[in-house]
Amino acid sequence: MKTQDIVDALFAVQAAILANESQIESLDRAIGDGDHFINIRRGLEVLAAMRDELEPLPPAAAFNRIGTKLLSTIGGASGPLISSLFLAMGKSLAAQDTPDRRQFAAAFMAGVEAIKVRGKADLGEKTMLDVLIPAARQLVQFAEQELPLAEACALLSAEAEHNMLATRDMIASKGRASFLGERALGHVDPGSKTCEVAITAVCQSLLRSPS
Structure with a gap:
């Protein structure tokens, strides 16, 4: 994976998040703080403006710059949660100019672990981790199996959607939704929806990449 792939993926994520604006905002109004989409959109706009700054950098430096x-x-x-993902990925890839799939998968796993530590959260707590943790585990598995990219992406996207929808049946123990108790049942976690959209967008971007 080259930095150009990372930059292209960021633009794909931005377009996909904007296309899902109404649904993400609706979910956040129901059980979140109401500013989730606004904050994510702001972050993506800033990153889009950094294209010329990011493209000449090796992947590790690009991830560090993004996280900062x-x-x-x-x-x-x-x-703090999303920035910790990118900073940990940058640290993991520090010695790799052109990381292969196994190295990238390991870096993504390190990033997700950083979110777990920063947020003091894990699976089953109705957060973004309910999508990210299974995705990271799958990515490592697929890289070890040398699964073709198209097949891996299809499975990742399907699993992300499944795990996002599963948060409807969870009682939150983190964030504002935790104060709602059983009233949060029946609502998808907005962070998990954002992550599902992002994972699918990254997969589609990589499949379009000529490299």
Whole structure:
């Protein structure tokens, strides 16, 4: 994976998030703080403006720059969590100029672990981790199996959607939704929806890549 792939994926995620604006905002109004989509959109706009700055960098440096920028850009609880993902990925890839799939998968796993530590959360707590943790595990597995990219992407996208929808039946133990108790049942977690959209967008972007 080259930095150009990372930049292209960021633009794909931005377009996909904007296309799902009404649904993400509706979910956040129901059980969140109401500013999730605004913060995510702001962060993506800032990253889109960094294209010329990011493209010449090796992947590790690009991830570090992204994480640092998001930490100062995204407000609320999302900023520190999402920035920790990219910073941990940058650290994991520090010695790799052109990471292969196994190295990228390991870096993504490290990023998700960083979110777990930062947010003091895990599976089953109605958060973005209910999508990210299974995705990271799958990515590592698929890389070890050398699964063809198209097949891996199809499985990742399907699993992300399944796990996002599964948050409807969870009682939140983190964030504002935790104060709602059983009233949060029946509502998909907005962070998990955002992550599902992002994973699918990244997969589609990689499939379009000529590399």
